[in-house]
Amino acid sequence: MPAIQNIKVAVDAVVFGYTSKEGLSVLLIKRDVKPFRDEWALPGGLVGDDESLEDAIQRELKEETGIGINYLEQLYSFGQPGRDPRNRVISITYYGLVKPDAFELQANTDANDVAWYNIKKVPQLAFDHQQIIVVARERLKNKILYQPVGFELLEEKFPFSELEKLYMAVLDRPIDRRNFKKKVLKFGFLEETTEKQLLDGAGRPGNLFRFNEQKYFQLKKEGISFEI
Amino acid sequence: MPAIQNIKVAVDAVVFGYTSKEGLSVLLIKRDVKPFRDEWALPGGLVGDDESLEDAIQRELKEETGIGINYLEQLYSFGQPGRDPRNRVISITYYGLVKPDAFELQANTDANDVAWYNIKKVPQLAFDHQQIIVVARERLKNKILYQPVGFELLEEKFPFSELEKLYMAVLDRPIDRRNFKKKVLKFGFLEETTEKQLLDGAGRPGNLFRFNEQKYFQLKKEGISFEI
DNA sequence: CCAAAAGTGTTTAATATACACCCATGG
C-alpha cells in the first residue's frame, strides 16, 4: 500500500437518446483541451473534493452539453494505468437516457462542439471511450430484458411502433410485431389514448400510447422477464 | 471543476464462500488501524499509483486474509463524501467467490483477525461496508439467474444436493428438488460421476457431480435463463 | 425399525413462437 497516492478521479457518461429518424444515438463532445484536443469524447471530467459522483456527472453534463438528463445509473469504473496519457485517472462511468425534447445541445466548458452520433456511426474517440460505449450498450441491451425501458427515451405520447423500433434498435435485431405488442401490453405499464399519430408520409396512423408512470416504476423495481 | 483534487482511491471486496455447514458466508477482517480500529470491515485498501484495480484488490486480499480467489468481478463504486471520516475516499468494490478448500485464513497487514461470517450474521461493520454487502448479495442473487454459478463456490466433486442448497442459500427461498435437477441437468454443464458421497450421518448417499468447465464457461458467456 | 437424505415422473397450466391478411392514410 502506497504511503501517498497520486490518482485523479473522473466521471464520464454515455448518454443515449432515441428518435425514429436517427435511431439509437450517443452524446459526444469535441474536446477543447489537451490531451486529445479536437477529438470526440464522452462528456465528463474530474470530481470535486466535496461533490458526490452523481452531482459531478450531472454538473459536467450541464457544463459541456447543456443537457438535462432523465435517467442516470452507474455503469463501471475504468482504472487501467495508462488509460490517460498524462496522469493516472480512474473514471467512474455512468450511462444515461434522455427524451428527444431534451436534444437541444450547447457546447460550453472544455468542449467546442457537442453532437449526437448514431450508435453504429460513432467516430474514433479519445482515451478508452470507445470501450466504455461498448460496455454501456451491452448494459442497455441486458437492462431492457429485465426492466421496462422507454419512458426515459420516448416523448410523452408515442405510437406503439415507436417503442417497437426502439427495442429493435437497442437489441439490434428484428422483433415480431404481434408478439411484442401482446407481451408489452400484458405488463400493463402502457395506456392507450384515443389520439392518433401525426404522419409525415403515407401509412395508417396509429393510436398514441403513454406510460403509466406508477406501474412503470413499480415494474422497474420488481423487475420483469422480457424474452422478446 | 477543481484546480487540484484531493481524493483517495481504494478497493474493497465482498468475498463469498459456501459450505453446507456454514451456509453462504462473507469474508471479513478486524481492522488493526484507525479509523474503526478493532471493528470488522471488508478486506481492501488504497490502490497503488501504477497498479491496476484488479491487482490492487488481489494484493489486498492476499495481504489481509491470505486467500486465493477463484472469481472476482467489479461490483460498484461508492464515493459519497463523508463515507470515510478522515478524507474523501472513493471505493471501487469487487465481489468474489472462493471454494471451501481455500478457506484457511491468516491475518496480516492492517488486520489483526480474519473470519468468515454467515451472510445472515454479519456483525456491525466499519464505513459503509454493510451497505456494500447488501449490494453484493443482491448482485449475486441476480447473477445466479442468468449465469451458471457454483463452480467457483463448490469443491471439485459434490453431491447434487450441495448445489441445490447453495442456490437456496443465495436465493434465500426453498426450491423444488425435482424441477431444479431437471432444469440444471438440461443445461449440460454438469457431469455425473459414479462416486458416492461420503456421509457424516444417516441418509442415502448421492452420486457426486462435477462441472464440465468448457460448457460451464461457454454458458457463462452466452448467459442462461434460469427461472427457478 | 426408525430417521435422514437422495432418487425419480407425470399431469396441468402458462408462455413463447410462428405466421398473413386487412385497414387507413397520403400522394
Place this chain on the structure above:
DNA sequence: CCATGGGTGTATATTAAACACTTTTGG
C-alpha cells in the same frame, strides 16, 4: 390505385409448476 405503415388472432410447441412415494444408508 398504389405504396406505406398500422392493426389484429390462432394454432402449436415449449417450458414452468405442482406434487409424493421409494430407496439407501447410519444408528
